[in-house]
Amino acid sequence: MRLQLSIPQEKTIKKSIQITGSKSETNRSLLLQALYPNLKIENLSNSDDGVVMQQGLKKTTGEVDIHHAGTAMRFLTGYFASQEGKEVVLTGSQRMQERPIKILVEALRELGAEIDYVKNEGYPPIKITGKKLVKNQVSLPANISSQYISSLLLIAPSLENGLELELVGKITSVPYIKMTLALLEQIGVQTSFEGNHIKVHPQSEVEDTTLVVESDWSSASYFYSIVALCNVGTEIQLSSYKSNSLQGDSVLAKIYTDFGVETTFLDNTITLTKVSDKIPSHVEYELSNAPDIAQTITVTCLGLGIGCHLAGLHTLPIKETDRLAALKTELAKLGGHVTIDAESLTLQATKTIIPDVAIDTYNDHRMAMAFAPLALRTTLFVNDAGVVSKSYPDFWKDLTTLGIGIQEV
Numbered sequence: 543m544r545l546q547l548s549i550p551q552e553k554t555i556k557k558s559i560q561i562t563g564s565k566s567e568t569n570r571s572l573l574l575q576a577l578y579p580n581l582k583i584e585n586l587s588n589s590d591d592g593v594v595m596q597q598g599l600k601k602t603t604g605e606v607d608i609h610h611a612g613t614a615m616r617f618l619t620g621y622f623a624s625q626e627g628k629e630v631v632l633t634g635s636q637r638m639q640e641r642p643i644k645i646l647v648e649a650l651r652e653l654g655a656e657i658d659y660v661k662n663e664g665y666p667p668i669k670i671t672g673k674k675l676v677k678n679q680v681s682l683p684a685n686i687s688s689q690y691i692s693s694l695l696l697i698a699p700s701l702e703n704g705l706e707l708e709l710v711g712k713i714t715s716v717p718y719i720k721m722t723l724a725l726l727e728q729i730g731v732q733t734s735f736e737g738n739h740i741k742v743h744p745q746s747e748v749e750d751t752t753l754v755v756e757s758d759w760s761s762a763s764y765f766y767s768i769v770a771l772c773n774v775g776t777e778i779q780l781s782s783y784k785s786n787s788l789q790g791d792s793v794l795a796k797i798y799t800d801f802g803v804e805t806t807f808l809d810n811t812i813t814l815t816k817v818s819d820k821i822p823s824h825v826e827y828e829l830s831n832a833p834d835i836a837q838t839i840t841v842t843c844l845g846l847g848i849g850c851h852l853a854g855l856h857t858l859p860i861k862e863t864d865r866l867a868a869l870k871t872e873l874a875k876l877g878g879h880v881t882i883d884a885e886s887l888t889l890q891a892t893k894t895i896i897p898d899v900a901i902d903t904y905n906d907h908r909m910a911m912a913f914a915p916l917a918l919r920t921t922l923f924v925n926d927a928g929v930v931s932k933s934y935p936d937f938w939k940d941l942t943t944l945g946i947g948i949q950e951v
Contacts, residue, residue, distance in 0.1 A: 543926065543927045543928040543950060544900075544923060544924070544925050544926070544927065544950065544951050545923065545924045545927040545938065545948055545949065545950055545951070546921065546922075546923050546947075546948070546949045546950075546951045547914060547916075547917035547921065547922050547923070547924060547941075547946060547947065547948055548917060548921045548946070548947030548948075548949075549917060549918065549919070549920070549921065549946075549947070550917070550918070550944065550945035550946050550947065551945065552945055553772050553773045553776070553918065554772065554773040554774075554775045554776050555768070555769075555772055555776045555777070555778060555944050555945065556776070556777045556778075557777075557778055557779070557943055557944055558778070558779040558780075558781075559765065559778065559779070559780050559781075559940050559943070560757075560780075560781055560782075561757040561758055561761050561762065561780055561781070561782075561934075561940075562585065562586070562587050562588045562589075562757065562758070562934075562936075563585040563586050563587040563592075563755030563756065563757060563758065564587060564755055564756055564757060564758040564759065564760075564789055565587045565589050565591050565592060565613065565758055565760070565933050566613070566718065566721065566758075566789065567587075567721065567725070567753075567755045567756060567788065567789070568583075568586050568587035568589070568591075568592045568595070568755050569591065569592065569595045569613045569614060569617055570617075570692065570696060570721070570722055570725050571583045571586075571725065571753045571755060572586075572592070572595050572596055572599060573595075573599070573617050573621055573696045573697075574696060574725065574726075574729060574753070575753075576599040576621065577621075577696075577697070577699075577700045578700075578729065578747070578748045580748065580749075580750050580751075581729060581748065581750075581751055581752075581753060582750075582751070582752040582753070583752070583753050583754075583755060584752060584753070584754045584755065585754055585755040585756075585757070585782065586755060587755065587758065587933070588935055588936075589931070589932060589933040589934065589935065590609070590610075590611065590931045590932045590933070590935070591611040591613060591614060591932055591933060594607075594608045594609055594611045594614050595608075595611065595613070595614045595617070595618070598614055598618050598632075599618070599621065601628075601630055602627075602628045602630075603628065603629050603630060604630060604631070605630070605631045605633060606618065606622075606630045606631070606632050606633070607633050607634060608632070608633075608634045608638065609634055609635050609638070610634065610635050610637060610638060610862055610905060610932060611634070611638075611932070612638065612641060612689065612861070612862070613689055615632065615634055615638060615641070615643065615666060616643070616646060616687070616689040616690055616692075616693045617689070617692070617693050617696060618632055619632060619643065619646055619647070619650065619657070619668065619670065619693060620646070620650060620693035620694055620696065620697045621693075621696075621697060622670040622672055623650045623653075623655035623656075623657060623670050623672060623673070623675070623697075624655070624672065624673075624674075624675050624697045624700060624701060625672035626672050626673055626674045627672060628670075628672040629669075629670070629671045629672065630669075630670055631660060631667050631668070631669050631670075632666060632667060632668050632669075632670060633660075633666055633667035633668075634666055634667075635905070637862060637863070637905055638666055639661065639662070639665055639666050639667065640665065641665070641666070641860055642664055642665060642860065643664065643665060643666055643668065644663070644664035644665075645682060645683065645686055645690055646690040646693055646694075647659075647664075647668065649680045649681075649682055649690070649694060650675075650694070652677065652680045653675045653677045653678070653680055653701075653705075654673060654674075654675045654676060654677050655670070655673060655675060656670070656671040656672075656673055657669070657670050657671075674702070675697075675701050675702075676701070676702050676703060677703075678701060678703035678704055678705050678706055679705075679706045679708075680694070680705070680706075680707060680708070681707070681708040681709070681710055682694075682707065682708075682709055682710065683709075683710055683711055684709035684710055684711040684712055684713040684714070684738060685711055685712060685713070685714050685856070686714075687715070687857050687860070688714070688715035688716075688718035688719050688722075689718075691707070691709070691715075691719055691722075691740075692718060692719065692721075692722040694707060695707065695719070695722045695723065695726070695733075695740065695742055696722060696726075698726075698742035698744075699726060699731040699742055699743065699744055699745040700744075700745075700746075701744060702744060703744060704741070704742050704743045704744040705740075705741070705742045706739070706740070706741050707739070707740040707741075707742075708738060708739055708740075709738040709739075709740070710738070711738075713738065714830040714831070714854070714856075714857075715790065715830065715831060715833075715857075716790075716831055717788070717789065717790030717831050717832070718790055719735070719740070720735070720788065721788040721789065721790075723735055723740070723742075724788050725753065725788070726742065728751065728753060729748045729749075729751050729753070730745065730748050730749055730751070731743065731745045731748070732745075756782065756783060756784050756787060756788065756789065757780070757781065757782045757783055758789075758933070758934070759783070759787060759789040759790075759791035759792045759794060760789075760791045760834045760835065760908075760933065761911075761933065761934045761937075762780050762783070762791075762794060762812070763791065763794055763834075763835045763838040763839075763912075764838060764911045764912065764914060764915060764937070765778050765780060765814060766794050766798045766801075766803055766814055766838070766842075767838050767839075767841060767842040767845070767912070767915035768915045768918060768944065769798075769803050769814045769815070769816050770798060770801035770802065770803050770816065770842050770845075770846065770915075771842070771845045771846065771915055771916075771918035771919060772816050772918060773816065774802070774816050774817065774818065774819055775815075775816060776814075776815070776816040777813055777814070777815050777816075778813070778814045778944070779811055779812070779813045779814075780811065780812050780813075780814065781810060781811040781812075782810045782811065783807070783810060783811065783812045784807075784810065785807040790831045790832040791832045791834060791835050793831070793832050793835075794832075794835060795812070797827060797835075797839065798814075800821065800822060800825050801821055801842060801846060802816055802817055802818035802819060802820065802821055803815065803816055803817070804817045821846060821848060822848065823848050823849065823891060824848060824849040824850065824851075824891065825843065825848065825849075825850045825851075826850065826851045826852075826853075827839065827850070827851075827852055827853070828853045828854045829852055829853065829854045829855060830853075830854030830855075830856070831854070833854065833855050833857050833858055834908065836852050836855050836858065836865070836869075836887065837865060837869060837908050837909065837912035838908075838911075838912045838915075839852060840852065840869055840873070840880075840887060840889055840912075841873075841912045841913055841915065841916060842915065843889055843891075844873060844876065844878045844889060844892070844895065844916070845895070845915060845916050845918065845919045847891055847892065847893045848891050849888070849889055849890050849891035850887075850888070850889045851886065851887070851888045851889075852886060852887045852888075853885060853886040854885065854886075855885050855886055855887060856884060856885035859884075861906065861908075862904070862905055862906035862907070862908070862932075863904035863905060863906045863909070865906065865908070865909070866882040866887055867882065868902075868904050868906065868909055869882075869887060869909075870882050870887075871902075872901050872902065872909070872913065873889065875896065875899045875900075875901070876895050876896050876899050876916070876920075876922075877892055877894055877895055877896045878890075878892055879892065895916065895919055895920045896920075897920045897921050897922070898920075898921055898922065898923070899920075899922050899923070900922070900923040900924075900925055901913045901922060901923065901924050901925065902925050902926075903924065903925055903926045903927070903929050905926070905929060906929065907929050907930050907931075907932040907933050907934065908933075909929075910924050910926070910927055910929050910930050910937075911930055911934065911937055914937075914941060914946075917941075917946045917947070918946075923951070
């Protein structure tokens with residue numbers, strides 16, 4: 543599906559949008575529910591990733607295809623490795639088969655898991671023969687994707703002896719680790735996180751509990767971008783959000799004050815208000831705790847005609863696509879000049895945006911959604927626009943409610 547996006551007639555927007563549950567919280571909650579069936583979940587994400595996670599957890603044998611869902615790949619690897627009597631081959635899309643899984647597999651093997659590579663060493667597909675894991679000590683590099691760490695932490699209370707996890711080096715993505723531990727504590731599991739040492743106590747049963755999934759802050763980022771590019775006086779209300787969020791991307795509320803956007807919390811909703819056009823000519827952020835919002839921030843800066851330097855992005859090259867390379871390529875089409883290295887991106891300020899550019903999305907939902915707010919500045923096309931269903935199936939419909947012109951071409 544190829545969409546043409548055009549500038550709305552009215553750039554002072556006042557609308558409300560309902561966003562479904564966080565993909566990150568949904569997948570964690572679903573895995574915990576598989577381990578403890580008496581748990582209930584409300585406000586589940588309606589994303590493709592949530593759907594494949596639910597389908598995968600129902601399997602006991604045969605092939606489990608998670609398509610592009612990286613979180614499901616990591617979480618299901620830990621889950622099936624700990625499920626005695628289950629035997630599956632966990633696979634995914636071609637891109638998924640290029641994304642590394644070796645660090646997690648080696649950690650699980652240290653705990654006694656039986657996992658074999660079907661094709662290439664270190665990469666999916668993997669054959670998992672579920673076993674009772676009784677060893678309870680393992681170490682991981684601290685700067686890896688938090689999904690590897692969370693995969694181990696989520697199964698930890700179901701293990702006979704729990705888990706003691708040592709993180710070696712400087713920890714990144716701390717909010718996502720804390721999100722996992724907070725969910726464990728919500729269901730009554732005892733945990734500790736001191737320095738680089740995490741301990742999860744065993745828990746064979748939990749009390750009846752309802753987990754209410756907060757809406758997705760990553761999805762909110764695109765509306766922050768839209769408000770930043772709108773006129774002063776624009777207000778967009780989003781629900782359901784918490785001021786004490788578990789999600790690292792909630793740092794958006796602080797970052798976007800630099801772009802004249804104020805966030806107000808009231809009754810589990812947030813209102814984003816454009817309060818000022820006075821913005822700096824250059825901004826710098828360290829995003830190791832929230833790398834998923836890097837694309838949104840970069841495109842916002844292009845739309846505002848300012849420069850930026852974003853660091854802490856070392857996990858982006860192994861996402862759905864190499865996001866740093868993809869950003870450089872697509873921003874260049876629009877007239878943006880970007881330099882990248884292994885963990886950072888720098889955009890030079892430019893006042894001119896080339897119109898009628900076709901943005902390629904690289905099977906990456908965030909590429910499609912991050913560039914969409916530029917419709918406040920210029921007409922553009924988005925190729926393979928349906929990729930947004932991975933995390934936010936209603937995205938294009940919600941944008942039309944804001945008055946942005948969207949037409950399939």
